[in-house]
Amino acid sequence: MNGAKIRQHIAFSVLGVLTLLIVVPIMLVILYIVINGAGAISWEFLTAAPRNGMKAGGILPAIVGTVLLVIGTMLFSLPLGVLSAIYLVEYASDDLFTRMIKLSVVNLSGIPSIVYGLFGFTLFVLLLHLGTSILAGSLTLAIMSLPVIITASKEALESVPFSYREISLSLGATRWQTVRYCVLPYAIPGVLTGTVLSLSRAAGETAPILFTVAAFYLPRLPRSVFDQVMALPYHLYVISTQVPNIPLELSFATALVLIALVFLMNLVSIILRAHYRKKRLW
Amino acid sequence: MPRKIDESTTPSFARLRRLAADVFVSLRWLWRKTSEPVIEFCIKISGLAVVIFVFLIFLFLLRDSLSLFRHYPLRKFLFSTEWLPISEPPTFGVVPLLLGSVYVTAWAIVICVPLGVGSAMFIAEVAPKPLKHVLKSLVEILASIPSVVLGFLGIIWLGPVLRNTFGVPTGMCGLTGSLLLAFMALPTIISISEDALTGVPKTYREAAFGLGATRWQALWRIILPSASSGILAAVMLGIGRVVGETMVVLMVTGNAPVMPKSILQPLRTLTATIAGEMGETVGGSEHYFALFAVGIVLFAITFSVNFVADLFLRRARK
Numbered sequence: 001m002n003g004a005k006i007r008q009h010i011a012f013s014v015l016g017v018l019t020l021l022i023v024v025p026i027m028l029v030i031l032y033i034v035i036n037g038a039g040a041i042s043w044e045f046l047t048a049a050p051r052n053g054m055k056a057g058g059i060l061p062a063i064v065g066t067v068l069l070v071i072g073t074m075l076f077s078l079p080l081g082v083l084s085a086i087y088l089v090e091y092a093s094d095d096l097f098t099r100m101i102k103l104s105v106v107n108l109s110g111i112p113s114i115v116y117g118l119f120g121f122t123l124f125v126l127l128l129h130l131g132t133s134i135l136a137g138s139l140t141l142a143i144m145s146l147p148v149i150i151t152a153s154k155e156a157l158e159s160v161p162f163s164y165r166e167i168s169l170s171l172g173a174t175r176w177q178t179v180r181y182c183v184l185p186y187a188i189p190g191v192l193t194g195t196v197l198s199l200s201r202a203a204g205e206t207a208p209i210l211f212t213v214a215a216f217y218l219p220r221l222p223r224s225v226f227d228q229v230m231a232l233p234y235h236l237y238v239i240s241t242q243v244p245n246i247p248l249e250l251s252f253a254t255a256l257v258l259i260a261l262v263f264l265m266n267l268v269s270i271i272l273r274a275h276y277r278k279k280r281l282w
Numbered sequence: 283m284p285r286k287i288d289e290s291t292t293p294s295f296a297r298l299r300r301l302a303a304d305v306f307v308s309l310r311w312l313w314r315k316t317s318e319p320v321i322e323f324c325i326k327i328s329g330l331a332v333v334i335f336v337f338l339i340f341l342f343l344l345r346d347s348l349s350l351f352r353h354y355p356l357r358k359f360l361f362s363t364e365w366l367p368i369s370e371p372p373t374f375g376v377v378p379l380l381l382g383s384v385y386v387t388a389w390a391i392v393i394c395v396p397l398g399v400g401s402a403m404f405i406a407e408v409a410p411k412p413l414k415h416v417l418k419s420l421v422e423i424l425a426s427i428p429s430v431v432l433g434f435l436g437i438i439w440l441g442p443v444l445r446n447t448f449g450v451p452t453g454m455c456g457l458t459g460s461l462l463l464a465f466m467a468l469p470t471i472i473s474i475s476e477d478a479l480t481g482v483p484k485t486y487r488e489a490a491f492g493l494g495a496t497r498w499q500a501l502w503r504i505i506l507p508s509a510s511s512g513i514l515a516a517v518m519l520g521i522g523r524v525v526g527e528t529m530v531v532l533m534v535t536g537n538a539p540v541m542p543k544s545i546l547q548p549l550r551t552l553t554a555t556i557a558g559e560m561g562e563t564v565g566g567s568e569h570y571f572a573l574f575a576v577g578i579v580l581f582a583i584t585f586s587v588n589f590v591a592d593l594f595l596r597r598a599r600k
């Protein structure tokens with residue numbers, strides 16, 4: 001072995017160690033939460049309301065709250081995101097306005113989540129009089145999820161071969177008919193993958209819902225979209241910092257449920273992606 | 283004599299049905315003629331929506347911050363080294379919070395850039411294909427862990443560990459936040475650096491090999507410099523991510539809005555200040571508006587960081 005080979009060996013080993021320094025903590029974090037949290041997970045924990053100042057009982061209202069917020073977020077962000085991606089890919093010409101939209105998407109994705117919280121609070125809670133409610137929280141989370149959905153939808157639309165559009169247009173279809181029947185059906189799996197991914201982020205976010213929807217302690221299920229709800233990430237924040245003497249295993253179990261929910265959504269998106277790759281026509 | 287039926291006034295079932303069919307057909311015709319412009323209008327409005335949102339966010343932050351500066355001097359906000367929102371009279375100096383953010387971010391970046399770029403190099407150039415897939419999915423798993431979970435782990439595990447290691451009075455300090463934030467910024471840095479490294483044209487590598495370079499020499503002297511724009515973009519986006527992260531710093535950095543002197547003491551960032559104090563303010567008070575002013579400082583920082591990152595990304599694509 002000459003000097004260069006030895007140096008390569010050393011360098012690659014260093015890179016491997018750096019990678020291990022990342023991989024090991026990731027696995028430790030997951031294992032730590034699973035091991036400590038699994039013991040407290042029971043049927044009651046998943047299906048009962050919290051009791052005794054959150055020191056006992058379950059977390060059902062928080063689970064329901066998070067699920068409702070995710071659904072609400074999807075209702076607002078999916079149509080808006082897909083339509084604006086359609087605009088960018090199929091309609092926009094390369095002018096100043098289009099560049100402004102693209103720059104806005106980049107900036108929107110960089111805005112800190114707490115700033116979304118402030119914005120949602122002033123616009124939806126105060127100005128539009130929605131109050132701290134599921135509606136206000138979903139709208140805030142929806143705006144936050146937009147950039148990811150737009151980017152993913154854009155990529156999905158762009159991956160549909162250009163010839164599909166040419167053929168449809170040459171047969172006399174209008175622009176919208178082309179998009180509706182020849183582009184969108186092939187882009188939908190990609191759109192859904194991105195959407196589920198961004199929704200899983202929204203499910204885990206705490207800062208945007210702090211002032212727009214999250215309830216500190218509300219041991220009943222919401223009755224309308226104008227109700228406050230508890231939410232899993234905020235509940236974990238509350239029981240690990242705001243309320244003293246909460247049994248630690250309850251916090252671990254809440255963290256585990258939250259992580260499981262987020263992973264489940266990620267899994268759905270991975271399965272969608274795999275399914276989509278198999279059925280690809282080009 | 284049969285009675286004559288006046289057809290024009292007597293409604294019969296058949297006539298009603300014919301009418302309904304006609305209404306249906308004309309509605310369908312109307313829909314066909316108008317749906318396309320309606321939908322295209324919706325598409326254009328949606329395209330505009332993103333611009334409107336960015337504009338509105340900026341506008342609302344600006345409006346409420348300006349309300350502060352009507353009563354409170356801007357110079358004091360920008361240069362005072364004290365953040366005492368509930369003393370009498372209150373002082374709203376953004377410097378300690380800004381420095382808190384700078385301290386935490388700088389340390390997080392120092393920790394995560396070598397780790398992230400190093401493992402991106404490993405994933406892109408060294409790891410065999412199956413290992414590559416495993417590593418990439420692990421990084422995706424890390425990206426999906428909610429920040430509040432990491433904050434929780436910081437409180438019950440990392441904080442106490444650091445307290446014992448460094449012998450400081452509390453583990454709820456800047457370094458705990460930096461370590462967790464470094465961990466959170468890794469997926470961004472790894473995936474964008476890896477894209478940049480694999481995006482370098484194959485011919486560069488082949489030319490290097492043809493001249494007798496080893497894989498490491500090709501990686502270190504040819505591929506890494508060629509991917510530098512993309513890697514710089516990754517670092518900038520990582521900084522943006524770290525500066526804007528809220529829950530972890532709120533939970534583990536000790537919430538002390540004082541001038542930070544060391545990373546091992548409690549401090550507070552811009553984001554944590556907004557999240558921690560918003561719930562305690564009275565709407566329309568000076569304190570309330572001051573938090574929006576903090577928000578606009580934060581907005582300006584992340585806006586410029588992302589703008590620079592975008593410039594680098596654009597250069598990388600060329």
